[in-house]
Amino acid sequence: MSRKLSLLLIGVLIFALPSMLFALSAEEIIHEMDRLSTFETTYSTGSIQTTDRFGTKTSLFRSWSQGEKDSLIEFTSKAERGQKILRTEGSLYLFYPDAEQLIRMQGAALRQSMLGSDISYEDMTEEKNTLDNYKAKLEGLETFKEKECHVLTLTAKTRSVAYPIQKIWVDTESFLVWKAEYSTAQGRLLKVMEVLETFKSGDRVLPKQSRIEDKMKKDSATLMTVDTFEANPKLDRSIFTLENLTW
Amino acid sequence: MKFIFTLAMKNLARYKRRTVITAIAIALGLMMYVIVDSLLLGIEVESERNLLWYETSSVRIHTKEYWPDRLLYPLEEGIEHPQQVIDILKQEGYTATERTMFKADMILYSDDFGEDGNLSVLVTAIDPDTDNQVFHFEDTLIEGRLLNKGEKEGIVMGSWLAEDIGAKIGYWVTLLTRGNGGFFEAIDVQVVGIVNCPNPNVNRTLIMMDKDSAGTVLGMEGSVTEIDILLPNRADVDTEVIKIQTALDASGLNNLEAQSWREMAKDYLAIAEAKRGGTGIILFLVFIIAAVGISNTMLMAMYERTRELGMMRAMGMKDNHIRLAFIFEAGGIGLLGALAGIVLGALGNIFLVEVGINYGSLLRDMDFGYRVQNIIRGTWSIKSFVIAFVSGIALSMIVSLIPIRRALKMDIPACLRHQ
Numbered sequence: 001m002s003r004k005l006s007l008l009l010i011g012v013l014i015f016a017l018p019s020m021l022f023a024l025s026a027e028e029i030i031h032e033m034d035r036l037s038t039f040e041t042t043y044s045t046g047s048i049q050t051t052d053r054f055g056t057k058t059s060l061f062r063s064w065s066q067g068e069k070d071s072l073i074e075f076t077s078k079a080e081r082g083q084k085i086l087r088t089e090g091s092l093y094l095f096y097p098d099a100e101q102l103i104r105m106q107g108a109a110l111r112q113s114m115l116g117s118d119i120s121y122e123d124m125t126e127e128k129n130t131l132d133n134y135k136a137k138l139e140g141l142e143t144f145k146e147k148e149c150h151v152l153t154l155t156a157k158t159r160s161v162a163y164p165i166q167k168i169w170v171d172t173e174s175f176l177v178w179k180a181e182y183s184t185a186q187g188r189l190l191k192v193m194e195v196l197e198t199f200k201s202g203d204r205v206l207p208k209q210s211r212i213e214d215k216m217k218k219d220s221a222t223l224m225t226v227d228t229f230e231a232n233p234k235l236d237r238s239i240f241t242l243e244n245l246t247w
Numbered sequence: 248m249k250f251i252f253t254l255a256m257k258n259l260a261r262y263k264r265r266t267v268i269t270a271i272a273i274a275l276g277l278m279m280y281v282i283v284d285s286l287l288l289g290i291e292v293e294s295e296r297n298l299l300w301y302e303t304s305s306v307r308i309h310t311k312e313y314w315p316d317r318l319l320y321p322l323e324e325g326i327e328h329p330q331q332v333i334d335i336l337k338q339e340g341y342t343a344t345e346r347t348m349f350k351a352d353m354i355l356y357s358d359d360f361g362e363d364g365n366l367s368v369l370v371t372a373i374d375p376d377t378d379n380q381v382f383h384f385e386d387t388l389i390e391g392r393l394l395n396k397g398e399k400e401g402i403v404m405g406s407w408l409a410e411d412i413g414a415k416i417g418y419w420v421t422l423l424t425r426g427n428g429g430f431f432e433a434i435d436v437q438v439v440g441i442v443n444c445p446n447p448n449v450n451r452t453l454i455m456m457d458k459d460s461a462g463t464v465l466g467m468e469g470s471v472t473e474i475d476i477l478l479p480n481r482a483d484v485d486t487e488v489i490k491i492q493t494a495l496d497a498s499g500l501n502n503l504e505a506q507s508w509r510e511m512a513k514d515y516l517a518i519a520e521a522k523r524g525g526t527g528i529i530l531f532l533v534f535i536i537a538a539v540g541i542s543n544t545m546l547m548a549m550y551e552r553t554r555e556l557g558m559m560r561a562m563g564m565k566d567n568h569i570r571l572a573f574i575f576e577a578g579g580i581g582l583l584g585a586l587a588g589i590v591l592g593a594l595g596n597i598f599l600v601e602v603g604i605n606y607g608s609l610l611r612d613m614d615f616g617y618r619v620q621n622i623i624r625g626t627w628s629i630k631s632f633v634i635a636f637v638s639g640i641a642l643s644m645i646v647s648l649i650p651i652r653r654a655l656k657m658d659i660p661a662c663l664r665h666q
Contacts (some may be wrong), residue, residue: 053364108319111425122429159428159466188433190423216354216423216433218363 026136029150033175034130036204041066043230047077049223050117059115068129070240080115086245092121095245102246111162118191118212118222122162130154133161141172144179148172156185163190174198174205189215196223201231251568255575266580272543273584273643274591276536277635281592283533285599285625290617291519292626297446297618298515300383303508304475306488308332308343308495311504313472320348320369322427325470326503332474332495339494341478344377345471347458351424351434359418366412370402370422370454372461372471381477384442384455391416391440399460401439405453409441416441422454426465434464446618476505484509518616534638542646549573549650556654557662566655573651574644581643585636592635599625 024032045062059080065071069089075081082097092105105112110122130136134154142151149169156164164185169178180193197209206229214220238244259266299305309317313324326332329345336343348371355364375394379385384403385393394401404414414420415438422434436456444450458471478487484507491505509516552573559569603624654662 107316107323108321108425108429109316111429156430159426159430162425162429162431164430182431184431184433186433190431190433216352216421217365 024150026138026150026152027131029138029152029170029175030130030134030136030154033170033177036175037206038068039065040232041235043233043235044226045076045228046224046226048115048117048119049225050115051222052116052220053218057116064235064239066235066237066240072239072245075115084245085114085121086240086242088240093242093245100246102242118214118220119224120162133157134166139167142169144169147178149178171205176205176207191215199226199229201229204231248571251572252575255572255579258572258576259579266583269580270583270587273581273639274587276538277585277588277639278591278595279536280530280533281589281631281635282595282599282625284530284628284631285592285596286604286623287530288628288631289599289603289624289626290619291523293445293624294519294617294619297620298512299508301444301446301449302618303511304381305478305482305484305508306476306491306505307508307511308474308476308491308503308505309472310502312502314504314506320350320472322347322349322425322465322467322472325427325467325472326474327470329469329471329474331498332500332503335494335498335500336474336476336491339490341476341491342380343474343476344381345374345458346378346473346475347372347461347465347467347471348473349424349461349465351422353454354421354423354433355412356419356421359415359420360413364412365423368408368422368454369452370424370456370461372456372458374458381475384444387442387444389441389443391438393440393442394455394457396457397459398439398457400436401456402436403440403442403453403455404438405450406441406443407447407450408452408454409438411451414438414441424465427467427470430466432464434461443620445620447620448618450620515616515618522616538638538642542642546646546650549577549647549654553650553654553657553662553665556651557657557659557665560655560662561659570648570651570655573647577643577647578640581640584643585639588639589632589636592632596625596627600627 042065043063045060047058047060049056049058051057057079058077059075060077061073061075063071063073069087071087073085075083082095084095086093086095092110094103094105095101096103105121111120113119114121114123133156135157137153137155139151139153142149149171152168152170154166154168163182165183165187167181167183169180170176171178176195176198177193178195181189182191182193183189191212191214193210193212195207195210197207198205199208200206207224207226209223209225212222212224308326310324310326313321316324325347326345333343333345348369351368351370352365353368355362355366357363373382373394375396375398379393388403389406391403394403402420408414418438420436420438422436424432424434426432434456442450442453444453461467462469462471476491478484488505488507495501495503495505556569556573559572560566603622605622606619654665657665
């Protein structure tokens, strides 16, 4: 009897060991997710389509980024042509060409919505160091859009992040976040982000079109589309300077 | 001189009808001046009172970091130990209350409102026990009830805001806001009271909830964004601000600053100052209209006396004496008119001060800077009565000089033939 039990235990161990050895922890998944969404430099063009009870508005943009901290967005659609948003380490600047005015956004001002969308300026300044701000817990595996995903619950460590609780669905292969639910500390669902389309850049899978829906406001959603994307292009360092912002 | 004065007074009594008609013309002109001045001044006084009673209080304390970002209502820049500040103020003899102001998106639901929607609002979290010692919302409740201390789910709304969104007592809304630090928070609250605040800017936007409940949800940890102080009516605000600041500094609360309502309402004062120029012009025009009326009546009254004047000259009366007699007579008419004018003005003003004129339908959708909502009331201004009285007499005397001067330049026969 005891021999049979020993054999059974050995059998279970043989089958379970590889998955136990290679199973990723929540922190490792987050690290990988952050790593794969960061490039040395990027250049992209795309659009932000905002829908609310007043209708739909589309803004076109082109953007440059460098590492985790520097990025520049320039709007090219008629209504916002020439408006720029520069993000450098810890700072965010807005440039309005009509007024020739440069505004530094800080503190509570960062919480304002960007062009009336469901994305705030603060969402843009958020650095890709999720684990600094959130405690991650792996809930298990789930299939989402026919992709096997790790389901993680992120609970804010500080009060300085917008969403106290995030639930994310991370692709087990590409580490792309297919879906994210943003909630208050009491668990009230505020926003849902869902990736609708993806594209490949080298070996990485990135979102081509994602939809952010405000669950508190009826008929309010933002569709973000990337039309062109270039990974690691050679960028002039002066792109991310204030001098460049005002020309 | 006594003879001249007696002659002037006898003339007044002799031409009773003319004296009465001229005096009435003067009285109506002056009454108009007194009433317009009372209304214009009344708007300013009421507007200032409504600003202090419902919006700014007399003096406000906040942290030095709060003021530059005040339009963003940063909860992070709150006063950490408000009770300590309140105790210091109490020792100095001031009445004060704590408040926390925060921006929120108010979500409306179709269940109550008929359709879903949202609007941006400013929420005032108050201490229900002490707020009414500084502000005056207690007297403005028109429906439901005021907030109770520690009430978690109740809000009180301004009647114009409630009207605009179709809110009624018992309706539920959600306030979506950012807590201290920046985290999102949603608060479900029910409308428990509606107030009709006389300050239109407040009545259009007011949402009040309990400070402690808001503080818990927003992670304020006992801090508040402001402490408001009420000063007696005649207190010198600037002196009191210095006194309060000295008391705060002496207690080691150097990061706090006290500001007078004048500092907080600079925009309003700039508008009021600009309007004061406009009201000055209106008042001047009213005065001119009154003056023209008085002049015209006096001129006519004097011109028709040219023959009498010629007769006096023919009888050997000196020009200076004639001039003086007519000036005294004009002054007498002016005195009667001015007395009647201020009496009529005072009677009209009693109505304006006690009842006022209801401009509600006109002011409902109009923001003309002043914090006056429906009824515009007059005020008592001794200055305006004195101006009316003195100018009524002086104008009559000055204006009478013109026809007298002209008549005295004429030949005596020409005066006697004058029609």
